[in-house]
Amino acid sequence: KSRFIEHLLDPMASEYVYASHVYGGFQIALAAVCQRLGKKATIFCAKRKIPHQNSLKCKALGASVLQVPHGYLSNVQKKAKDYCVRKNAQYLEFGANYALAIDKIAEVMEEVTRQIGEPEIIFCAVGSGTLLKGIIKGTNTSNIIGVQVGKEFNDAVPSRVKLLKYPKNFETISKQKNSFPSCENYDLKAWEYCLKHYNPKQKTFFWNVMG
Numbered sequence: 001k002s003r004f005i006e007h008l009l010d011p012m013a014s015e016y017v018y019a020s021h022v023y024g025g026f027q028i029a030l031a032a033v034c035q036r037l038g039k040k041a042t043i044f045c046a047k048r049k050i051p052h053q054n055s056l057k058c059k060a061l062g063a064s065v066l067q068v069p070h071g072y073l074s075n076v077q078k079k080a081k082d083y084c085v086r087k088n089a090q091y092l093e094f095g096a097n098y099a100l101a102i103d104k105i106a107e108v109m110e111e112v113t114r115q116i117g118e119p120e121i122i123f124c125a126v127g128s129g130t131l132l133k134g135i136i137k138g139t140n141t142s143n144i145i146g147v148q149v150g151k152e153f154n155d156a157v158p159s160r161v162k163l164l165k166y167p168k169n170f171e172t173i174s175k176q177k178n179s180f181p182s183c184e185n186y187d188l189k190a191w192e193y194c195l196k197h198y199n200p201k202q203k204t205f206f207w208n209v210m211g
Contacts, residue, residue, distance in 0.1 A: 002029040004104035006037070008092060015089035019044040019080035021073060022052035023170065023185040024127075025209055026096060031063035040064070042089070044080040046071020095128020105134020112205065118142055119205035123197075125190035126163065129153045131207065136161065142205075145197070147190040164193060182208055 005026075009016055016034060020027050020043065027043045034041035043058050047067035055065045066083075068076045077094065084091040112119070119142050126132050126146040135144055136158060144161045146153070150170030153163060166189050174188040176195070182188040187209045194206045 002033055003108065004101050005029055005033045005096070007100055007104065008096060008098060009033075009037075009039070010090045013039075013088075013090040015040040015042060015087060016092060017042045017044065017080050017084050017087075017089045018092045019073070019077040020094065021045065021170065022048065022054050023183060024054070025183055025186070026092075027063075028054060028057050028061070030092065031058040031061035035062045042066060042080075042083070044068055044076050044083070046073075046076055095130045097128050097130045101130055102134045102137060105131060106138030109135050109138025113139070116205075117203065120202040121145065121199075122205045122207065123147070123190050123194040124207040125149050125187040125209065126153050127151055127186065129155055131209065132157070132161070135207065145193065147193050149186050149189050180208060 016030060016039060018027055018030050022045045031041045031043070041058070041063035043055070043063050043065045045055060045065065045067060047069045051065070058065055068079050081091055083089065118139060122135055122139070122142050122144045124131055124135055124144070124146055126148045127150060132144070132146045132153065142160065146161060146163045148163055148165045157163065170185055173184045174192060176188050176192045178188060178191055182191065191206060194204070198204055
């Protein structure tokens with residue numbers, strides 16, 4: 001997501017605000033981009049007794065992390081939106097669910113096709129649906145298996161897309177072992193399905209959101 005975040009930011013704003021559960025990678029990418037641009041990133045999340053490692057990463061990148069008591073996501077988002085009104089800051093939608101973000105993901109997928117040919121099958125995690133929409137837009141014939149992690153995705157999809165529901169809640173940590181950076185609450189769960197259903201006779205592509 002760091003590939004397109006800068007394009008979502010209003011250059012006239014001095015502060016960018018995002019509300020999220022602590023497990024997501026967007027908050028880290030936003031903090032990193034803001035650090036590079038010399039802008040302020042503020043992350044809202046549910047209050048915890050011990051800060052999550054992702055919150056600590058955001059702080060290390062210079063972001064402010066504001067913890068909200070009674071931290072259901074809807075309440076966290078409301079507090080973040082109220083803060084933006086007071087501070088005249090830009091609020092970024094959950095999962096970066098913007099047409100521009102979808103287009104940027106599609107461009108990356110098209111570049112993959114130019115380099116290795118269009119994959120026969122693609123595995124990805126599905127949360128807000130932004131990534132899935134981009135992969136769909138950037139492919140023509142690939143069969144896509146989207147592993148829904150946490151939030152239900154109810155948008156209409158082409159027949160070449162199959163949605164699978166991960167059987168445990170978002171907070172459950174995947175025990176799958178891997179050799180690349182990943183989010184153990186999110187895309188690592190899709191990696192489980194990729195390994196389970198992998199067919200060496202098919203050109204298979206796995207989208208790792210932490211790469």
